[in-house]
Amino acid sequence: MNLLEIEPLSEHTEHRIKQNLKFKTGKFVWRVQFTAPLNPNTVNSVNMFVTDAETNSVLRTAIRYDAESNSVEIEPLEPYKKNTAYILNVTKNVRSKGGQNLKDEIKIKFTV
Numbered sequence: 001m002n003l004l005e006i007e008p009l010s011e012h013t014e015h016r017i018k019q020n021l022k023f024k025t026g027k028f029v030w031r032v033q034f035t036a037p038l039n040p041n042t043v044n045s046v047n048m049f050v051t052d053a054e055t056n057s058v059l060r061t062a063i064r065y066d067a068e069s070n071s072v073e074i075e076p077l078e079p080y081k082k083n084t085a086y087i088l089n090v091t092k093n094v095r096s097k098g099g100q101n102l103k104d105e106i107k108i109k110f111t112v
Contacts, residue, residue: 027075027076027078027079027080028076028080029073029074029075030050030073030074030075030088031071031072031073032048032071032072032073032074032090032106033069033070033071034070034071034072034094034096035070036070036096036097036098036100037067037070037096037097038065038067038070038072038094038095038096038097039095039096039097039099040065040067042093042094042095043063043065043072043094044063045058045061045063046091046093047090047091047093047094048063048072048074048089048090048091048094049061049074049089050074050076050086050087050088050089051086051087051089052084052085052086053084053085053086053087053109054084054085059076059077059078059080059086060076060077060078061074061075061076061077062074062075062077063075074088080112081112082112083111083112084111084112085109085110085111086109086110086111086112087107087108087109087110088106088107088108088110089105089106089107090102090105090106090107091105092104092105
């Protein structure tokens with residue numbers, strides 16, 4: 001059973017999105033997996049953020065980078081509202097340790 005309604009807004013991302021939620025919560029954590037080690041200075045709330053799809057306001061989040069798994073966790077600091085659409089944004093300003101920017105911006109629309 002999917003607990004989120006997900007609509008990829010970026011090209012070629014639909015097959016990369018997986019849901020693995022065991023219980024319904026308003027504070028789930030997004031985990032974004034990368035194929036190369038990241039420059040930790042570019043893993044921040046300016047380059048990765050969640051916005052309300054209607055008002056475009058940015059939600060307060062905690063962002064953690066795990067260098068061992070090349071993954072980033074984006075956790076809301078307040079619960080998502082039911083029946084509200086949000087957009088997970090990952091900008092091209094995220095860079096690898098080698099200095100390459102993310103090839104394409106990622107935008108994923110989701111509704112709790």
